[in-house]
Amino acid sequence: MALLQIAEPGQTAAPHQHRLAAGIDLGTTNSLVATVRSGQAETLPDEQGRHLLPSVVRYTPAGIEVGEAARLAAAGDPLNTISSAKRLIGRGIGDVKSLGTELPYEFVNADSAVPRIRTVAGDVTPIEVSAEILKVLGLRAQETLGGDLVGVVITVPAYFDDAQRQATKDAARLSGLHVYRLLNEPTAAAVAYGLDRGADGVHAIYDLGGGTFDVSVLRLNKGVFEVMATGGDSALGGDDFDAVIAAWLLAQAGLSADTDRGTLRHVLDQARAAKEDLATHPRVNVTLSLPQGGDWQGELSRAQLAEMLDPLIRKTINTCRRVLRDAGVRADEIEDVVMVGGSTRTLRVREMVGEFFGREPLVDIDPDRVVAIGAAIQADVLAGNKPDEDMLLLDVNPLSLGIETMGGLTERIIPRNTTIPVARAQEFTTFKDGQTAMAVHVVQGERELVSDCRSLARFELRGIPPMVAGAARIRVTFSVDADGLLHVEAKEQTSGASASVEVKPSYGLTDHEISGMLQASLDHARDDMDLRRLVEERVEAQRVIEALNAALASDGDELLSAAERADVEQALRHLTATANDSQDPREVEAAIKRLEKHCEFYVERRMNSGIRKAMAGHRVDEFARDDGPEAD
Amino acid sequence: MFDFSKNYFELFGMPADFLLDASELAARYRELQKVVHPDRFATSGEHSQRISLQSATMVNEAYESLKDPLKRAQYLLGLKGIELDAKQRSLNDPAFLLEQMELREALAEVRHAADPQNELDRLLQQIGQMIKTQVALLAVQFEDSSPAQLAAAAQTVQKMQFLNKLHAEAESIDAELEDSY
Numbered sequence: 001m002a003l004l005q006i007a008e009p010g011q012t013a014a015p016h017q018h019r020l021a022a023g024i025d026l027g028t029t030n031s032l033v034a035t036v037r038s039g040q041a042e043t044l045p046d047e048q049g050r051h052l053l054p055s056v057v058r059y060t061p062a063g064i065e066v067g068e069a070a071r072l073a074a075a076g077d078p079l080n081t082i083s084s085a086k087r088l089i090g091r092g093i094g095d096v097k098s099l100g101t102e103l104p105y106e107f108v109n110a111d112s113a114v115p116r117i118r119t120v121a122g123d124v125t126p127i128e129v130s131a132e133i134l135k136v137l138g139l140r141a142q143e144t145l146g147g148d149l150v151g152v153v154i155t156v157p158a159y160f161d162d163a164q165r166q167a168t169k170d171a172a173r174l175s176g177l178h179v180y181r182l183l184n185e186p187t188a189a190a191v192a193y194g195l196d197r198g199a200d201g202v203h204a205i206y207d208l209g210g211g212t213f214d215v216s217v218l219r220l221n222k223g224v225f226e227v228m229a230t231g232g233d234s235a236l237g238g239d240d241f242d243a244v245i246a247a248w249l250l251a252q253a254g255l256s257a258d259t260d261r262g263t264l265r266h267v268l269d270q271a272r273a274a275k276e277d278l279a280t281h282p283r284v285n286v287t288l289s290l291p292q293g294g295d296w297q298g299e300l301s302r303a304q305l306a307e308m309l310d311p312l313i314r315k316t317i318n319t320c321r322r323v324l325r326d327a328g329v330r331a332d333e334i335e336d337v338v339m340v341g342g343s344t345r346t347l348r349v350r351e352m353v354g355e356f357f358g359r360e361p362l363v364d365i366d367p368d369r370v371v372a373i374g375a376a377i378q379a380d381v382l383a384g385n386k387p388d389e390d391m392l393l394l395d396v397n398p399l400s401l402g403i404e405t406m407g408g409l410t411e412r413i414i415p416r417n418t419t420i421p422v423a424r425a426q427e428f429t430t431f432k433d434g435q436t437a438m439a440v441h442v443v444q445g446e447r448e449l450v451s452d453c454r455s456l457a458r459f460e461l462r463g464i465p466p467m468v469a470g471a472a473r474i475r476v477t478f479s480v481d482a483d484g485l486l487h488v489e490a491k492e493q494t495s496g497a498s499a500s501v502e503v504k505p506s507y508g509l510t511d512h513e514i515s516g517m518l519q520a521s522l523d524h525a526r527d528d529m530d531l532r533r534l535v536e537e538r539v540e541a542q543r544v545i546e547a548l549n550a551a552l553a554s555d556g557d558e559l560l561s562a563a564e565r566a567d568v569e570q571a572l573r574h575l576t577a578t579a580n581d582s583q584d585p586r587e588v589e590a591a592i593k594r595l596e597k598h599c600e601f602y603v604e605r606r607m608n609s610g611i612r613k614a615m616a617g618h619r620v621d622e623f624a625r626d627d628g629p630e631a632d
Numbered sequence: 633m634f635d636f637s638k639n640y641f642e643l644f645g646m647p648a649d650f651l652l653d654a655s656e657l658a659a660r661y662r663e664l665q666k667v668v669h670p671d672r673f674a675t676s677g678e679h680s681q682r683i684s685l686q687s688a689t690m691v692n693e694a695y696e697s698l699k700d701p702l703k704r705a706q707y708l709l710g711l712k713g714i715e716l717d718a719k720q721r722s723l724n725d726p727a728f729l730l731e732q733m734e735l736r737e738a739l740a741e742v743r744h745a746a747d748p749q750n751e752l753d754r755l756l757q758q759i760g761q762m763i764k765t766q767v768a769l770l771a772v773q774f775e776d777s778s779p780a781q782l783a784a785a786a787q788t789v790q791k792m793q794f795l796n797k798l799h800a801e802a803e804s805i806d807a808e809l810e811d812s813y
Contacts (some may be wrong), residue, residue: 019675418692421692544677610667
């Protein structure tokens, strides 16, 4: 941990001090970390020069292995080697079971809603597995850059639901990384393509990875990336291609589908190799070693491959069609189609996507790295390293959010493809006379029946004063923040007596579980926890001090009277002193809160001044009535 | 404080009219988000982040309400103190309601038509045209803004709600037809 630097009051730390930030693509198959150095975004290799870190974690009695070593050990130690954490993260035991028997792990039946996998090193959750991958990438970035990261941007599939996003954020928290933002993968790819540079217009991003598919349509205008619609399938990817090819190979070789696990793995590997070779050759030879001894030899052509894959690719094209409809644009209005994800190397995918959009898709940037590069650019901007940068990303929520009403029907509160952050409220009432409690069931999805949607959370609102049926006014407010995370609140209005509840996703870890894991990972001892918290609070204090100093330098004289400014600076000195001297994290935290409370008026003045300036270039009378009717 | 008491037109610095320049509205929306969006406050303190989140949420809500003609009309009527009947019981136009029923029946029959896609396209176009007519009517009614015209605008708003719902249903049938290829 680097030493805490706190500038003398009045002396801002170097105004444009470069803050170390990174973008992380936490993938199903591989993960990457990238950063902006000397204005250039690049992925960072490990000591052996490898950029891709296989998303595989192996637990052994001696310790934890992550990446290539773990991947190579997978066949020999399948129970302790977890290679599909992204498919499991944010999912419940029930979901995991419905993913099928292909997962070789031993799941533990525990009380927690989060599935746990039994390993020789103890039971682990997919969140902890992902945290191990994040730790390795965070460390790689810190070693390469020679300093602590102040913040990271982690990418998630655009189609990830609330529970999957929350779980990803929890994984980051466990890994000790400060998350600036969760960023949708297709949006990250759009940023990487630098589509902001003179490419104003509507673009589509087609992202087919190992296990997930996303498509986003976005409009670019003077550095603002406005996502118009997004859609996808969080369980469709290149792995499904391999499975289809493997099934065909098994049939050709006269093997049954329930042959032994080793043979299945072998056939799957050959299937993947054949698929990859067909990207550069019109036909390939396939050799399978048979379990009874001997070999089977056969040939696979591009035409045959196309025939097998077409039904799967057609599913993605149907999604593209729906997303275009949601965005309100026609295929021929799309200027560029950007291909992202390793599975877009398959030529048949490019062909069908090109056919649908009526143009050659862009494949200039390595489809494996493009997402991490975009995330690094966004992290650099969020860290404040480019104060003059105009870039802004406006994303949407991918799935409709609602609650269950009478008869198991879904009442939609926030429809899909609404720009975030967003808050919407709706009033509900009681069903029975004297009803004093109400069960609120939060769901996500597009279907009418609650049973067809994804259950996110359940909670009860209690303390409703007894009234006749239909008299109570219960206002349920949904808000989605810039990370795409949902918060739900319910309040009874009429009586003035109100109750509210913060919702935790059904498939997430509780705060208690997380702090337990953090503690365990720190080799116990309350002192360690306190020390860690002290360091965290000091970093937070420094962040607040720096931000306030920068604000004072830019508009303190303009927005504050001399007395107000002296007052703010006094409070600033107090926090600086506390952060430097106090050994108690709670004291530092309280001092931060005090300073923020103290400067509330200044923050608000700055916001309003910013809005006034933004609108100052425009005058109301620019818009005479005879401008003509709007285009609609 | 970020001035939450401002009405949406004031927030965007635009006149409170039904007719407005959609591209100017979009440009001002982007300018505002560049100032208030949480991404601009990633390194700020908790309080700044909260204010930013609330402000960006309000700017999004304002933009949603102004860019869509139906929502804009509803919002304008609200500003002018006209209550809209949420249950749409007060629509007093038998000819319009009859036409709605006929369109609804036609839509229900689409799947059995000789050429479903062709028939659906025809209906979609017809409904789209009717919506355009209502938007033009709203422009005239708000231009006048007399109590009688505003009452008429409230009726037009109710008709547009019917038509938008019908259009959405037609589109979902369209999606089903396309997906079955």
